[in-house]
Amino acid sequence: MAENHTHTHSHSQSPIPCHDHEQAAGFDWMVLVAAILCAFVCALGLNTMLQCVFQCIGRVLTEPIQWIASRRLNSGIKKKDMVALPTSTYSSTHDSGSPSSASSCVICLAEFCNGDQIRFLPKCNHHFHVVCIDKWLLSHSSCPTCRNLTRV
Numbered sequence: 001m002a003e004n005h006t007h008t009h010s011h012s013q014s015p016i017p018c019h020d021h022e023q024a025a026g027f028d029w030m031v032l033v034a035a036i037l038c039a040f041v042c043a044l045g046l047n048t049m050l051q052c053v054f055q056c057i058g059r060v061l062t063e064p065i066q067w068i069a070s071r072r073l074n075s076g077i078k079k080k081d082m083v084a085l086p087t088s089t090y091s092s093t094h095d096s097g098s099p100s101s102a103s104s105c106v107i108c109l110a111e112f113c114n115g116d117q118i119r120f121l122p123k124c125n126h127h128f129h130v131v132c133i134d135k136w137l138l139s140h141s142s143c144p145t146c147r148n149l150t151r152v
């Protein structure tokens with residue numbers, strides 16, 4: 001009863017000739033040069049892009065400020081200033097000499113009637129119903145007729 005298991009061990013591992021080692025090193029060097037060139041180009045591109053981005057950011061940052069400033073300039077006047085605007089009571093006899101074009105309110109498009117409270121804008125001398133111009137001046141500070149700023 002003798003079973004003979006023969007294990008064949010093959011020690012046929014021959015050393016791999018590494019003749020492509022230098023070629024690989026040369027390839028690495030090329031990759032390095034390519035990477036440096038790429039990085040250089042990228043840096044240039046990035047620089048240009050950053051300049052563009054900064055310009056854009058600058059515009060984005062400064063434009064709203066200018067916009068807010070211009071909005072604030074035309075965003076309505078204070079109640080105090082509004083009350084300080086001259087008012088008078090409209091009477092057709094008082095205005096008899098002037099042409100009829102000035103005798104209607106451009107805000108509500110109604111003609112002035114005798115006894116209507118009207119308010120003058122001193123800068124341009126346009127006049128409107130007190131209630132109309134007060135409502136208008138809460139959100140605007142320019143004359144509804146000629147767009148002159150009422151603020152001094």
Ligand SMILES: [Zn+2]
Binds near residue numbers: 108128129132
């Ligand atoms: Zn009116």
Ligand SMILES: [Zn+2]
Binds near residue numbers: 121124125126145
């Ligand atoms: Zn005006």
